[in-house]
Amino acid sequence: MTTATRPASLGIREVAEQTGLSMDTLRWYEREGLLPLVDRGSDGRRRYSPAAVRFILLVQALRRTGMPVADVRRFVQFGGGTTENHAPRMAMLEKQEAAIRQRIALLQHDLGLVQDKIRTYRDLLARGLDCEDETEGVEPA
Structure with a gap:
């Protein structure tokens, strides 16, 4: 897949703006195992694919509706x-x-x-x- 056809990835700031989560919360989600492995760019910065952003929105909905962190982590681990x-x-x-x-x-x-x-x-x-x-x-x- 060429760069022209590959979906654009987003940095943590853009994902924070799209989701309403703070950058610290996104980092915490990652540390706590609530997100699948987040890709890194050649500069070492986090890069989120459109699928990763959709997954973050799902995690956000699960947490907002009361799913415990341990259950979200188990969901991710599956x-x-x-x-x-x-x-x-x-x-x-x-x-x-x-x-x-x-x-x-x-x-x-x-x-x-x-x-x-x-x-x-x-x-x-x-x-x-x-x-x-x-x-x-x-x-x-």
């Missing part, structure tokens, strides 16, 4: 590229998907409670009542 690694990786992703769906359901429930309270306060304010008026006759928890 490695990619070979079919025998697809099943364990997919199982981990399916488990994380279920956890995300459960969290979304809880958040939707909590959002409903907050929205109900906002409606109550708006109603009380519209009637000129103090927000504490709503709690009259209610025993403290």
Whole structure:
């Protein structure tokens, strides 16, 4: 593959800008084994392929949705590229998907409670009542 047809690699600063992660976080991810081996240019600087950036975005999503560092590391250690690694990786992703769906359901429930309270306060304010008026006759928890 010639340089003209090879996808451009990015330096750590560009990857940080694209992902919103700091350069220190990217380095930490690498040290902690949360990223496959990062290529180095002839100058010794990190070079990230488009596939590496996509993987970083996946790792970022897994962490943001609560996957523990140890599980992300295990996901990376399964490695990619070979079919025998697809099943364990997919199982981990399916488990994380279920956890995300459960969290979304809880958040939707909590959002409903907050929205109900906002409606109550708006109603009380519209009637000129103090927000504490709503709690009259209610025993403290």
